Amino acid sequence: MRIRSKVLALLLLLALVPGLAVADSAIMEELGSKAAKKAMQDLKMEKGDADLLILTNAGHAIVDGQTTQAALKGLSAESGNSIGDANLFQVLRPHWKPVWFYFFDKATGEAVFLQADSQALSGSQDDLGALPEEKLFSKISNANVDIDYLRNNTDEGNATFDGKAFNGNEFSLAGISNVWARGGAFDFIQATCFHDHLCPGVTSGLFLAKYVEEKLPINNISAESYKVIACPNWCKDDLLQMRWDATPGKSSMFVMALTDAEKKAVPGIAGIYIRWNDTVKEGDALALGYNFSAVELPQWTGPAWGSKLYQDIVLMPYVDTPEAFITVLKEFKVDAAKLAQMQNAGMHPLKVAGVM
Ligand SMILES: [Zn+2]
Known part of the structure; x- marks a missing residue:
């Protein structure tokens, strides 16, 4: 019982x-x-x-x-x-x-x-x-x-x-x-x-992504992926995580801020983008610059709350011509040792890449 x-x-x-x-x-x-x-x-x-x-x-x-x-x-x-x-x-x-x-x-x-x-x-x-x-x-x-x-x-x-x-x-x-x-x-x-x-920042992420996909396309889907040295970080990096599955937790994105003086030293620097081949442990890298005012966009003349909203709209037609905002600061090869250097906390990725 x-x-x-x-x-x-x-x-x-x-x-x-x-x-x-x-x-x-x-x-x-x-x-x-x-x-x-x-x-x-x-x-x-x-x-x-x-x-x-x-x-x-x-x-x-x-x-x-x-x-x-x-x-x-x-x-x-x-x-x-x-x-x-x-x-x-x-x-x-x-x-x-x-x-x-x-x-x-x-x-x-x-x-x-x-x-x-x-x-x-x-x-x-x-x-x-x-x-x-x-x-x-x-x-x-x-x-x-x-x-x-x-x-x-x-x-x-x-x-x-x-x-x-x-x-x-x-x-x-x-x-x-x-x-x-x-x-x-x-x-x-x-x-x-x-x-x-x-915001225009996340839109810049889409433009950077499209640019990288054009210059360094993924040809081997089982071996290749994108790695991002997000230095400096801004809104763009959240789009890249979604679009490329490039998350920090899986070592596909390393996020580092720059001081104002460092930003001045490399104007417009928008990070380093690597197409990494995990089979041969080699990659192709682009250090890219992004200029938000490279194109003369229609201007919002009303109250401040409308400015970014309006930019979101007037940026839409540029989705297929992202190169209008982007410059290649440096193109270089990356091996496992160089990749490790750019990712490590004690190193400066822009100095390792030779753009600073
Ligand atoms: Zn944002």
């Missing part, structure tokens, strides 16, 4: 534990569903509307120990949007930030931002289902973020950006939306979501 009751207790426990997990994910799913329902109502959009973009940190955020990926299910079910349709993206944020949802209508430029109230998520699914939107979300705000609209309505832009209408996510969300609306490629949008925002 004692054994039987122990077995019974164990079975009961096993039945309960997954049950709890299901209940929690159902709450997140309901949250995503309610966010989509409310936003689509405000934007007057129907399920399956190709003009709708959804951005969220769901899946990255953790609320009271509970992961939030199930919210994506609710978002998709309600809106029809998905990663596969390139109209639902997860924007990287640290797990302790509150979970938020953002909806953008390409046709009008109108956007709705909703941030979940963590307190409201501690109840049951029924509790949550019964909560009015203003209790479930600590912030619900609307704004037009289309850059062409904002150019003519700077007062609205001032209110959105200076007033933190999206709880500090304004630049991040508006930048991604504007480029998505103008046909930004899926892989580029995905990389900017990893970077947190879309």
